[in-house]
Amino acid sequence: MSIYDTLNNEQKEAVLQTEGPVLILAGAGSGKTRVLTHRIAYMIDHCGVQPWNILAITFTNKAAGEMRQRVDDLIGTGSEQIWVSTFHSTCAKILRRHIDRIGYDTNYTIYDTDDSKSVIKEVCKKLNIDTKQLKERAILSAISSAKNEYISPEEYRNSTEGDYMLQKIAACYTEYQLALRKNNALDFDDLLVKTVELFQTCPDVLESFQERFKYIMVDEYQDTNTVQFNFIEMLARRYRNLCVVGDDDQSIYKFRGANIRNILDFEQVFPDAHVIKLEQNYRSTGRILDGANAVIGNNLHRKQKSLWTDKGNGSAIHLRAFDNAYEEADFLVNDIRKKVREKDADYNDCAVLFRTNAQARLVEERMVLAGVPYNVVGGVNFYSRKEIKDVLAYLKTVDNARDDLAVRRIINVPKRGIGATTIGRIQTYADLNGMSFFGAMQVVDEIPGIGKAAEKIKAFVTMILGFRSRGEMYTLEEQLQEIFDISGYLDELENSDDDDAEDRLENIDEFTNKLIAYETEADEPTLGGFLQEVALVADIDNVDGDDNKVLLMTMHAAKGLEFNHVYLAGMEDGLFPSYMTIMSDDPFEIEEERRLAYVGMTRAKEDLTLTFAKCRMIRGETQYNAPSRFLKEIPDNLMDNRVPGKKKEEVIFDEDRMFSFHGSPVVPREQIFARPKATVTRRGTPEYAKPFALKGAAGLAGSGISKGVEGAGTAPDYVVGDRVSHIKYGEGQVTALEKGERDYKVTVMFDQCGQKIMYAAFAKLKKL
DNA sequence: TAGTTGGGTTTTTTT
DNA sequence: AACCCAACTA
Numbered sequence: 001m002s003i004y005d006t007l008n009n010e011q012k013e014a015v016l017q018t019e020g021p022v023l024i025l026a027g028a029g030s031g032k033t034r035v036l037t038h039r040i041a042y043m044i045d046h047c048g049v050q051p052w053n054i055l056a057i058t059f060t061n062k063a064a065g066e067m068r069q070r071v072d073d074l075i076g077t078g079s080e081q082i083w084v085s086t087f088h089s090t091c092a093k094i095l096r097r098h099i100d101r102i103g104y105d106t107n108y109t110i111y112d113t114d115d116s117k118s119v120i121k122e123v124c125k126k127l128n129i130d131t132k133q134l135k136e137r138a139i140l141s142a143i144s145s146a147k148n149e150y151i152s153p154e155e156y157r158n159s160t161e162g163d164y165m166l167q168k169i170a171a172c173y174t175e176y177q178l179a180l181r182k183n184n185a186l187d188f189d190d191l192l193v194k195t196v197e198l199f200q201t202c203p204d205v206l207e208s209f210q211e212r213f214k215y216i217m218v219d220e221y222q223d224t225n226t227v228q229f230n231f232i233e234m235l236a237r238r239y240r241n242l243c244v245v246g247d248d249d250q251s252i253y254k255f256r257g258a259n260i261r262n263i264l265d266f267e268q269v270f271p272d273a274h275v276i277k278l279e280q281n282y283r284s285t286g287r288i289l290d291g292a293n294a295v296i297g298n299n300l301h302r303k304q305k306s307l308w309t310d311k312g313n314g315s316a317i318h319l320r321a322f323d324n325a326y327e328e329a330d331f332l333v334n335d336i337r338k339k340v341r342e343k344d345a346d347y348n349d350c351a352v353l354f355r356t357n358a359q360a361r362l363v364e365e366r367m368v369l370a371g372v373p374y375n376v377v378g379g380v381n382f383y384s385r386k387e388i389k390d391v392l393a394y395l396k397t398v399d400n401a402r403d404d405l406a407v408r409r410i411i412n413v414p415k416r417g418i419g420a421t422t423i424g425r426i427q428t429y430a431d432l433n434g435m436s437f438f439g440a441m442q443v444v445d446e447i448p449g450i451g452k453a454a455e456k457i458k459a460f461v462t463m464i465l466g467f468r469s470r471g472e473m474y475t476l477e478e479q480l481q482e483i484f485d486i487s488g489y490l491d492e493l494e495n496s497d498d499d500d501a502e503d504r505l506e507n508i509d510e511f512t513n514k515l516i517a518y519e520t521e522a523d524e525p526t527l528g529g530f531l532q533e534v535a536l537v538a539d540i541d542n543v544d545g546d547d548n549k550v551l552l553m554t555m556h557a558a559k560g561l562e563f564n565h566v567y568l569a570g571m572e573d574g575l576f577p578s579y580m581t582i583m584s585d586d587p588f589e590i591e592e593e594r595r596l597a598y599v600g601m602t603r604a605k606e607d608l609t610l611t612f613a614k615c616r617m618i619r620g621e622t623q624y625n626a627p628s629r630f631l632k633e634i635p636d637n638l639m640d641n642r643v644p645g646k647k648k649e650e651v652i653f654d655e656d657r658m659f660s661f662h663g664s665p666v667v668p669r670e671q672i673f674a675r676p677k678a679t680v681t682r683r684g685t686p687e688y689a690k691p692f693a694l695k696g697a698a699g700l701a702g703s704g705i706s707k708g709v710e711g712a713g714t715a716p717d718y719v720v721g722d723r724v725s726h727i728k729y730g731e732g733q734v735t736a737l738e739k740g741e742r743d744y745k746v747t748v749m750f751d752q753c754g755q756k757i758m759y760a761a762f763a764k765l766k767k768l
Numbered sequence: 769t770a771g772t773t774g775g776g777t778t779t780t781t782t783t
Numbered sequence: 784a785a786c787c788c789a790a791c792t793a
Contacts, residue, residue, distance in 0.1 A: 059783095060783090086783075087783080088783050089783095112783090113782085113783090137779075141779095188782090188783050189783090191783085252781075253781080253782075253783095254781095255779090255780080255781060255782085256781085256782060256783075355780060355781075356779085356780050356781075357780085357781085358780090378781095378782085381782090412769095415769090415770080417769070417770095418769090419769045419770080420769085421769085535783095536783070537783095538782075538783065539782095554780085554781060554782095555781080556780090556781045556782070557781090557782085575780090576780090578779095578780050578781085579780090580779090580780070581780090592781095593780095596780095596781080619777095619778065620778095
């Protein structure tokens, strides 16, 4: 009896095939982590592979830690020698040693998205780009896409002929890279780009890593982008022991450059690849899996596969409809409480998943009211919070004052009476003389026009140099404490009467703890090492599954996780799938949303609940949305459709195509979706390609659903100034009417309910 | 220089 | 609703 006997045949095959290129197509919940860990164990235990010859790339730092732990559990020891980490951390480590070969300093800093945005802002100012016309965001995303495709600024510029906008972006890209280089900084994408560049320009470095990493494994391969592929391909070129694991159905990161072709074309790139399919799902019960399979079956462009389980049917997928988002949130909280009360679940068995981060707010509020312990994952990253970024800027300045961004961030925090004018003068002088901002500050007396601010500048410089000189003998913790004490940062926060000052102080305490943890755990703790580690931490990395808390997060963040009880909230067209993808004429976009739905559903082990609200506030606007089209793709017999708390009522479509609740608690789903049965998932005709208003739904033609899909509605029969009546809000006067892309947007001042803005097709106003 | 206010904008997802 | 920025005031 060995540890490998517990694997099924395909898993075993994947474990034993240690040589050459291997593609493991691992369906959701098919035990791929087990395969990877056992494969590593097998290589070390049975094939004489040295642990340090193995590189395993995971999607998150958390997954990396868990993988290492599990390998440790299998083979006892030696796992600390394996490189297990994310693409970004791996590259950061390589660059820490060798980036000086391509003209950067090895104590480079890593810029997050906010930092990049600040740089772009300056670049735009310098290039006289009107950011109203060409948004910073758009520029950054164009640059990021270019980097993900390993396109240099020069190449980018050469491909922009004749396109004015692209030329502007190309100019920004060039300037942006110059600015980063000047600050000795890399952005996230650069970590990959510069590593590949390093490998290309320094064959000796590449060779040393090829020798080092004779066996390479990549998890979540479907979400790799082109540079990541280049990186891996270069490393694996020599020994060709490359094992990639992924599931094309779970590819959900196209927006950040993921190239699904990497997995789809693996066999073309490596014709001798062994392909192994893992199709037995060990996670979910039957109905959940069947539902997820039915949904994903609507995607045309995928590798054929069929996941199965021997777990039995399990309970039905629950579908719940609500009047509005508040009721939905109440339900979520109460349902979880009920499960806990009845001992069906602990809080940490439950996760509520959303399409967008903002949706968590409402549920969070209700959880607080109900006293349900919860944890929101994502949204604003811990290390992106203002106070944390301030502290980080201090540390960065102490560590490496070449980062102008960091210096300027803290020069007047806390207030030192150094204002915009002074900062501008220093910056001009620095630019003119090709020095860093901090460098210019050190010679402040030379700078014209500074006047009495000079003393304040000198005090600041002395303070920073003081911090730096003490770095030699102080521990990191002591250094941090010193910064807190001397800079006056804590004092200012403590004396602030800001509402959230307390939260901020708590965050700073937490940050201090993290620094202490780093210093105790790292082999050779350094300030630079800490800053690097911290720059690459994702929110999900800090989730502790042992905490008995309900997790609230996006479906993206939930990738790779599993829970006994999963709630997918906000299942509405326009929210999920998102409005952008519905309106797009690229059908691949909705396929990506569908994959996200698949990811969400397959997180559930025993119990899956889908909820939607017919109305919710989005960005300050009340929106009325039809139930998600993905719901329609789940076969009837897998679901129970009920409206909790609406006893003896039934759900029907009413006049204005909304849901209303009267009658029995069990709802015939045809009435919810207004469509004939036959439209379920038939391969070859994607649901979105068909009109919704079909025979049998004649009475509902022109419903909110079909309107939303079929394009902009026809002009309403009322105009501004007319009196109209609404089924719920009563009578009112039209105050504005605006033609939007998909429909007329109508604003009505209702006599009873005040002003509402809604889409004409959904509102179904009657002219009086 | 610092703090406030009003107006305009808005990514859906993240290392 | 929430955030960011410019302009204004103390």
